[in-house]
Amino acid sequence: MELLEVRNLSKYYKTFRLENITFTLPKGYIMGYVGQNGAGKSTTLNLITNICRSSSGEVHVNGIACDEDESRYKEAIGYIGDEFYFPDNFKIRHVRSVLKDFYKSFSTGKFDELVGRWKLDRRLELKDFSQGMKVKLMFASVLARDTKLLVLDEATNGLDPVVRAEILKILQAYIADGERSVIFSTHILSDLEQIADYIYFIHEGKTVLYDAKDELLENHLLVKGERRALYPELSRALIGITDNAYGFEAILTGDKAGLLTNEFHFEKPTIDQIVIHYIKEREEQ
Amino acid sequence: MKALYFAKIDYMRARTQLYMLLVITVVVIVIMQVGTNVTGLAGFMYGVFLAIIFSTAPFGNCTRKDAGFQQLLPATTLQRVLGRFLFGLSLLFVGTGIGLITTTVYCLMTGKQEMVPLPVCLITFAVALVVITVQYIFFYLVGESKGAQFLSLVRMIPGMCFFFVSIKVMGAVQQDPATAVKIIEKIGGNLDSIGWGSVALAVLVMTAGILLCTRATAKKDY
Numbered sequence: 001m002e003l004l005e006v007r008n009l010s011k012y013y014k015t016f017r018l019e020n021i022t023f024t025l026p027k028g029y030i031m032g033y034v035g036q037n038g039a040g041k042s043t044t045l046n047l048i049t050n051i052c053r054s055s056s057g058e059v060h061v062n063g064i065a066c067d068e069d070e071s072r073y074k075e076a077i078g079y080i081g082d083e084f085y086f087p088d089n090f091k092i093r094h095v096r097s098v099l100k101d102f103y104k105s106f107s108t109g110k111f112d113e114l115v116g117r118w119k120l121d122r123r124l125e126l127k128d129f130s131q132g133m134k135v136k137l138m139f140a141s142v143l144a145r146d147t148k149l150l151v152l153d154e155a156t157n158g159l160d161p162v163v164r165a166e167i168l169k170i171l172q173a174y175i176a177d178g179e180r181s182v183i184f185s186t187h188i189l190s191d192l193e194q195i196a197d198y199i200y201f202i203h204e205g206k207t208v209l210y211d212a213k214d215e216l217l218e219n220h221l222l223v224k225g226e227r228r229a230l231y232p233e234l235s236r237a238l239i240g241i242t243d244n245a246y247g248f249e250a251i252l253t254g255d256k257a258g259l260l261t262n263e264f265h266f267e268k269p270t271i272d273q274i275v276i277h278y279i280k281e282r283e284e285q
Numbered sequence: 286m287k288a289l290y291f292a293k294i295d296y297m298r299a300r301t302q303l304y305m306l307l308v309i310t311v312v313v314i315v316i317m318q319v320g321t322n323v324t325g326l327a328g329f330m331y332g333v334f335l336a337i338i339f340s341t342a343p344f345g346n347c348t349r350k351d352a353g354f355q356q357l358l359p360a361t362t363l364q365r366v367l368g369r370f371l372f373g374l375s376l377l378f379v380g381t382g383i384g385l386i387t388t389t390v391y392c393l394m395t396g397k398q399e400m401v402p403l404p405v406c407l408i409t410f411a412v413a414l415v416v417i418t419v420q421y422i423f424f425y426l427v428g429e430s431k432g433a434q435f436l437s438l439v440r441m442i443p444g445m446c447f448f449f450v451s452i453k454v455m456g457a458v459q460q461d462p463a464t465a466v467k468i469i470e471k472i473g474g475n476l477d478s479i480g481w482g483s484v485a486l487a488v489l490v491m492t493a494g495i496l497l498c499t500r501a502t503a504k505k506d507y
Contacts, residue, residue, distance in 0.1 A: 046506075046507075049356075049357060050356070051356050051357065051506070051507045052506040052507065053504050053505070053506060070359070070360070070361055071359040071360060071361070072359070073359075074357065074358065074359035074360075075359045077357075079357055085354040085357070086354060087297075087298050087354070089298065089300075089301065090297065090298070094297045097293075097297070098290070098293075098294055098297075098358070101287075101290040101293065102287065102290060102358045102359055102360065103359065
């Protein structure tokens with residue numbers, strides 16, 4: 001059963017076009033949504049949360065489109081952005097009051113427990129919170145209610161490794177019952193490597209790769225060798241050839257592995273390496 | 286119900302400025318005691334003037350990111366806009382109440398008999414409601430989450446105009462009461478009906494404003 005369905009989603013601005021984004025995310029899985037700054041990650045996530053309106057295309061969360069029932073649609077989503085979105089002059093009690101008013105499934109007990117566990121200071125105005133405290137408060141606000149989809153837009157940026165590790169654990173626990181999913185954009189691809197089941201990679205508003213993470217890793221090779229050993233057919237097949245002190249490095253899809261001779265070394269790439277080489281390839285085009 | 290919750294959010298966000306409202310009221314009462322050529326009506330007008338200024342406070346606090354926060358809440362665009370207008374309307378009631386209290390305190394302390402007549406109260410309320418509606422339409426169509434200085438200008442100018450025009454009118458009536466009496470006679474002494482009619486008209490303008498703002502923001506990006 002698909003929890004999130006995005007079909008031909010497009011958004012046109014004067015200087016940027018997000019075009020025909022299409023993917024599905026089943027229940028119980030985490031999708032990493034990756035790309036450079038300005039690639040369209042936040043735009044896509046803002047369209048999913050309906051903070052921005054699409055130029056065309058459809059989004060369904062748990063089978064509901066926002067136009068059909070905006071309240072139910074938004075009840076199902078928990079959003080955490082890289083920007084803290086609660087008003088700066090609020091205190092924790094104001095956040096709690098707003099959430100209690102608006103969300104049927106909001107549990108004040110769970111919220112208080114998370115606030116206590118993370119030692120968030122109830123006396124301070126939110127503008128005096130550290131970045132880590134702000135992220136934790138946003139997490140407390142979404143984990144204290146019964147959401148189906150977590151949308152994280154670079155939510156772990158600027159956090160120390162201890163907090164990031166804690167958040168990754170939270171995300172894994174969140175999907176553990178197999179009924180909920182997470183879509184997660186980040187620049188820290190090592191985080192995705194740990195927890196993502198699917199990877200969606202966009203560049204300049206267009207889809208580059210979309211696959212299960214394990215498939216993606218299985219179907220790509222990191223190739224290294226000397227430039228002089230390259231021959232035309234292999235050069236054409238290699239993705240994002242980059243020169244370094246020892247020769248070159250590039251990505252090759254698994255179906256073209258037969259082109260490699262003994263003169264080349266190959267190994268399993270990381271998500272980071274795949275993304276970097278695809279970006280280089282796109283930029284050269 | 287959710288519209289009321291949005292109004293509650295606005296009260297929470299503007300709470301510091303609303304505390305100021307009470308402080309300013311005390312200052313106005315004190316100034317009125319020492320002023321020689323003020324009337325009880327000036328205190329009332331000041332209360333309404335404050336309501337006009339402070340009713341736009343949520344727009345002043347409205348950065349793009351926390352406008353987005355309200356968009357994330359499970360509610361319709363109509364509920365969001367209606368909540369903002371309810372905040373403005375309720376604050377106008379508060380301002381009118383403060384104005385009446387100010388005038389009453391002034392009358393009690395000076396022994397003057399200058400209570401605000403009902404028609405004046407109603408017409409002032411109606412004009413203020415229209416001013417607030419026009420400001421809200423402007424903010425929703427043009428300036429929501431624009432620069433702070435620009436917003437301050439838009440927030441202050443209509444309220445100031447309202448206050449100084451009303452002071453001017455009161456001054457003119459004091460200087461030439463005979464003409465004022467003639468005008469009232471021409472109207473036919475039916476001032477109460479005019480007062481209630483103007484409030485009804487203002488409510489219609491506000492309703493149209495709510496629909497316009499809902500339509501304008503339904504497709505807006507945050």
